[in-house]
Amino acid sequence: MHEGIIALFIPITLGLGAFLMVWGIRYLENKENMAMIERGIEPQKKRRQADPSRTLKNSLMFIGAGLGLLLALFISRAAGLEEGERTGVFFALIAIFGGLGMLGAYLYERKNPPETPEL
Numbered sequence: 001m002h003e004g005i006i007a008l009f010i011p012i013t014l015g016l017g018a019f020l021m022v023w024g025i026r027y028l029e030n031k032e033n034m035a036m037i038e039r040g041i042e043p044q045k046k047r048r049q050a051d052p053s054r055t056l057k058n059s060l061m062f063i064g065a066g067l068g069l070l071l072a073l074f075i076s077r078a079a080g081l082e083e084g085e086r087t088g089v090f091f092a093l094i095a096i097f098g099g100l101g102m103l104g105a106y107l108y109e110r111k112n113p114p115e116t117p118e119l
Contacts, residue, residue, distance in 0.1 A: 052114065053109060053114045056105050056108065056109070057102060057105040057106075057109075060101035060102065060104050060105045061098050061101040061102050061105070062098075062101070063101055064097035064098045064099070064100050064101025064102070064104075065094050065097060065098040065101070067097050068093035068094040068095070068096060068097030068098060069090065069093070069094055071093050071097070072086075072089045072090045072092075072093040072094065073090075075089055075093070076089050076090070
């Protein structure tokens with residue numbers, strides 16, 4: 001009986017916690033903006049600028065890690081490896097292909113440097 005209550009309690013707690021966290025962040029941002037307006041300072045919009053360089057790096061790393069995971073799955077199934085032996089293959093190929101993705105992003109950025117906006 002206690003397992004059913006716990007299984008119901010965990011999602012409710014997680015959902016409520018996420019909601020309260022978002023609400024608290026928005027509340028504090030609004031309070032900060034109101035304090036700035038009271039002092040005669042115009043609050044600035046806090047928009048993050050898109051960074052194509054970071055996006056490229058992350059995407060190539062995740063593509064490489066995904067390919068490494070897929071290749072590790074095929075290799076471990078084809079070789080008939082046991083559960084303990086598979087772990088090393090998975091970690092190694094994920095790291096190798098993730099690193100190759102990062103290397104690809106570095107080489108691309110070295111060849112095509114990102115444009116810096118002039119102020």
